[in-house]
Amino acid sequence: MFDQLSGKMSGVLEGLSKNGKLTEGDVTEAMREVRLAMLEADVALPVVRDFVNKVRERSVGHEVLESVSPGQAVAKIVNDALIDALGGAGAVPLNLAAVPPVPVLMVGLQGSGKTTTSGKIALRLSQREGKKVLLASLDVYRPAAQLQLQQLAERVNAITKRVTALPIVAGQSPVEIAKRALDTGRREGYDVVILDTAGRLSIDEALMDEVRQIRAVTNPAETLLVVDAMTGQDAVNTAKSFNEAVGITGVVMSRMDGDARGGAALSMKAITGAPIKLTGSGEKLEALEEFHPERVAGRILGLGDVAGLVERAAETLDHEEGERVAKKMLAGKFDLDDYVSQINQINRMGSISGILGMLPGMGKIKDMLGDKEIDTSIFKRHKAIISSMTQQERKTPGIIKASRKKRIAAGSGTTVQEVNRLLKQFDDMSTMMKRISKMGLGGLMRGMSGAGGLADMMKGMGKPGGRPPFA
Ligand SMILES: Nc1nc2c(ncn2[C@@H]2O[C@H](COP(=O)(O)OP(=O)(O)O)[C@@H](O)[C@H]2O)c(=O)[nH]1
Numbered sequence: 001m002f003d004q005l006s007g008k009m010s011g012v013l014e015g016l017s018k019n020g021k022l023t024e025g026d027v028t029e030a031m032r033e034v035r036l037a038m039l040e041a042d043v044a045l046p047v048v049r050d051f052v053n054k055v056r057e058r059s060v061g062h063e064v065l066e067s068v069s070p071g072q073a074v075a076k077i078v079n080d081a082l083i084d085a086l087g088g089a090g091a092v093p094l095n096l097a098a099v100p101p102v103p104v105l106m107v108g109l110q111g112s113g114k115t116t117t118s119g120k121i122a123l124r125l126s127q128r129e130g131k132k133v134l135l136a137s138l139d140v141y142r143p144a145a146q147l148q149l150q151q152l153a154e155r156v157n158a159i160t161k162r163v164t165a166l167p168i169v170a171g172q173s174p175v176e177i178a179k180r181a182l183d184t185g186r187r188e189g190y191d192v193v194i195l196d197t198a199g200r201l202s203i204d205e206a207l208m209d210e211v212r213q214i215r216a217v218t219n220p221a222e223t224l225l226v227v228d229a230m231t232g233q234d235a236v237n238t239a240k241s242f243n244e245a246v247g248i249t250g251v252v253m254s255r256m257d258g259d260a261r262g263g264a265a266l267s268m269k270a271i272t273g274a275p276i277k278l279t280g281s282g283e284k285l286e287a288l289e290e291f292h293p294e295r296v297a298g299r300i301l302g303l304g305d306v307a308g309l310v311e312r313a314a315e316t317l318d319h320e321e322g323e324r325v326a327k328k329m330l331a332g333k334f335d336l337d338d339y340v341s342q343i344n345q346i347n348r349m350g351s352i353s354g355i356l357g358m359l360p361g362m363g364k365i366k367d368m369l370g371d372k373e374i375d376t377s378i379f380k381r382h383k384a385i386i387s388s389m390t391q392q393e394r395k396t397p398g399i400i401k402a403s404r405k406k407r408i409a410a411g412s413g414t415t416v417q418e419v420n421r422l423l424k425q426f427d428d429m430s431t432m433m434k435r436i437s438k439m440g441l442g443g444l445m446r447g448m449s450g451a452g453g454l455a456d457m458m459k460g461m462g463k464p465g466g467r468p469p470f471a
């Protein structure tokens with residue numbers, strides 16, 4: 001997700017930062033490239049046009065072009081405009097402020113991921129907020145669909161002990177099931193009732209009618225549309241139709257783990273007015289994330305998503321290890337041993353390409369591997385190289401000079417070039433992390449645009465001996 005766009009956008013901004021001075025012509029040229037990159041990423045045309053105009057307008061003023069580092073000033077404008085397009089700073093949380101049992105209605109086309117997402121949301125609410133959740137399948141067209149939700153509920157319940165599926169009663173209509181779900185929820189003291197509706201292969205009146213009827217009898221606090229990120233513009237058009245026909249309160253974008261180009265995420269808010277609230281990044285129950293526009297913008301511009309990574313690490317690793325890694329990362333102090341520990345945890349944390357995208361400076365390793373299948377053998381080789389180092393070398397890689405490199409390469413069955421590459425990449429990673437840690441986790445969370453955010457970070461990077469921000 002966003003790989004190609006990210007590569008191009010950071011390339012354009014890097015180009016701008018190289019020049020000390022910028023002319024209006026430079027900005028125009030850069031915006032032409034940004035426009036192409038966004039169109040290639042499948043961003044909707046009106047959104048692209050708006051974005052480019054906005055950035056151009058803000059960039060060609062005197063304050064920007066005559067500033068000390070105009071390239072970085074433009075980069076900040078681009079960052080802000082990306083955050084806007086993605087829905088504005090800060091994740092939009094699920095709204096569960098209603099009298100329990102709070103109904104949450106899941107809608108969308110067939111195969112978009114509604115049932116899976118219902119299970120994921122049940123896990124999240126029961127695990128993090130201690131909510132008691134009832135899952136009800138209103139899909140009466142495919143008998144297997146109700147069983148699918150029942151099995152999901154059992155899997156979630158095995159983890160949190162607070163989730164149940166509404167018993168299946170043959171012959172009931174979706175509206176009848178919805179009423180029964182709310183009655184059961186009330187009687188048995190559930191906090192949330194998730195109503196998983198049937199989809200259709202395409203949008204039709206019958207589907208919309210059914211959703212409208214269910215809405216009318218349940219009055220849901222959230223009507224969440226699940227769309228498949230891989231379908232690009234179609235996802236946006238689907239959302240537009242659903243919003244016009246039945247009204248939605250938020251979008252869940254599934255399959256963010258696929259190689260979608262990212263255009264749907266960038267177009268959703270502008271075209272539909274509905275915020276993306278959650279994203280799905282895999283088939284596992286844990287693969288559900290909040291959507292933080294400022295973090296996504298950071299990833300698109302190659303700044304990495306350290307906040308997201310730290311969060312994910314803290315959730316997935318055992319708690320102590322999570323705290324330890326998070327602290328060291330934020331202190332800009334992690335060493336090669338920590339890198340190995342990261343490698344060891346990567347499988348547990350989810351898709352490798354997802355993690356690589358979150359690590360600042362790791363974009364290059366990803367390019368090296370090509371964008372087909374991420375080949376995990378590189379990590380095995382890195383582990384081999386690091387295991388051939390002494391304790392001291394792992395803590396202070398700076399001491400590894402020519403003769404040590406030869407010894408390490410021989411010991412690990414690799415080459416000096418490979419050792420060099422690992423050290424260089426590790427160095428890139430540490431530099432980037434130190435820089436990001438300067439603004440603090442809080443600053444990062446508040447968004448990369450505010451005071452103490454990207455602007456401050458850029459000041460640091462503009463210092464003599466500093467590196468360009470997007471290198
Ligand atoms: N890779 C990936 N697969 C997903 C994701 N969400 C759902 N799926 C898969 O998509 C398929 C259809 O999902 P399902 O929940 O049954 O869709 P529904 O018809 O809308 O209820 C299933 O095989 C899911 O495992 C996701 O975020 N990533």
Ligand SMILES: [Mg+2]
Pocket residue numbers: 114115116139145196197198199
């Ligand atoms: Mg389903």
